[in-house]
Amino acid sequence: MGMYEVEFVSSQVRLAGSLALPQGAGNGCPGVVLVGGSGPSERDNDSFFPPLRHHLLDARFAVLSYDKRGVGGSSGDWREGTLSDLATDAKNAVHFLRSQPGVRPDAVGLFGHSEGGWVALRAAASLDDMAWVVTTSCPGVSPAVQERYALANYLQGTYLDSQGDTDRTLDLYDRLIEAGRSDADFATAMQIVDAAGRPPGLAYYWSDLDERLWGFLKRKQDHDPTADLLGLRCPHLAFLGGTDPLVPVAETLNVLGAVACRAERPPQATLTVEVLPGADHRLRLPEATEPEPTYFESLTSWLRRH
Template identity: 60%
Template structure:
């Protein structure tokens, strides 16, 4: 196991200060490539719970510098993710990338973004805005909108509770659709809550609605119809899209079709190739059977693909 230097760091994005951890291989004689890890939805910290820990360790041992950070309003970062737009979150990822590229151990031209789940949308938005990235990686990132993705996840959750064909599945999904339409009408939170109360607050809806308050409702309304396709069409770098074949949170087949359609579009720059890897048996976190074990071959696939898409350093050591 290689020695790793771990350093707590802070950097600024607009009006917020973000806190994170920088991991660098100690033995590196030359400047190394770098990876910024962008966490998923909700209050994601720098380790995305514990999910990022084995990814961080593997990438550092493979010779990459790795920066991960607390989402705004989480951990030691200031601000509030619930008031943030997708552009705000993308600006945070861009600030993290700029900070990583400024480190003396890192090749600036060989550092890119890795986004998990919602963080994939963030990484795509940040990547579409620039032409200096060597690559972008999305991990369990939906190709559909948040509203469609949440409906898919809720449907799978309800099937697990009730079994196929139970009438409560249809009624709860109908209530979800009513909440989505209320969001599109910019309804206030009491109006949305009244819809839930009038429907008897079905227990299965708690999967989606259990933590929703006024501030989170504003965030959900703002985000629900985000479309990743415009960002996919503007990509100017290779894209690796990773999925678990048993993901019940993201519609994998639909997402792959959307990613592929964007890659085939005449407007997409030629350098923006698409590589898709689906790991059978992997869930939303590319783990197996609800355990913390990542699916076999996943970590090696990530590090090998990144190594193959890194621009070799021409400047020697730094």
């Protein structure tokens, strides 16, 4: 196995990453581009990608992951862009991996986790020759709906001691979403929060917000993955954790099923969905530090078939 520090250009930014090649890659191996989740995700996506990278290398896949714009060794600022900009970065990562000696250009796919799933789907839908796409813990709903679901779970499970407190905090969240839809500036959003008394429970959603992040969330909040799901022309494997507190899994399954049955969906755009009972947002069972082992086995088995 070889691990290399790499850089590639995407639009006006330079993205830094790591390229891992299995031994014997000169014979031609398939490849995977890993796309991290929300926030300042770097090439390891915290601790989620290293065991995945190791497993894929053992299965003789080349693996490329990279620091998001403005993170680690990458230039730019993800908060100044859109999900479409991040999808452009993912497409350029695919082109870069396809160009590497020993990698089969026709056998490179995208893997996106959480927000990275939305990004990977958008990138894959815009490529006519995508081999496949895998998403993990990717919501089938908009970011606004997903964040509200996550906030409600947080409020009910940790901080607040009355349904009234929960309802008031969720009402404030709804007002901030409407402010975003009307393109309110950050100062106006702060006035809304201050007028509501800055309920502590909102910190789950609001604590790290500044003007640049508020702008990114406004541009992102009503993203609908349906169009990208319909635009796929390659097989799609979706993993979901059955007890994921951040993603409305049942609603996501309904969206995936409805899209898969649409007549305009190309026949090569097959859909495989695996829900791991008891698993969380990172596909871990309770008390586990890494994803459920059957997830890795299912992933590489599906990849070999495609």
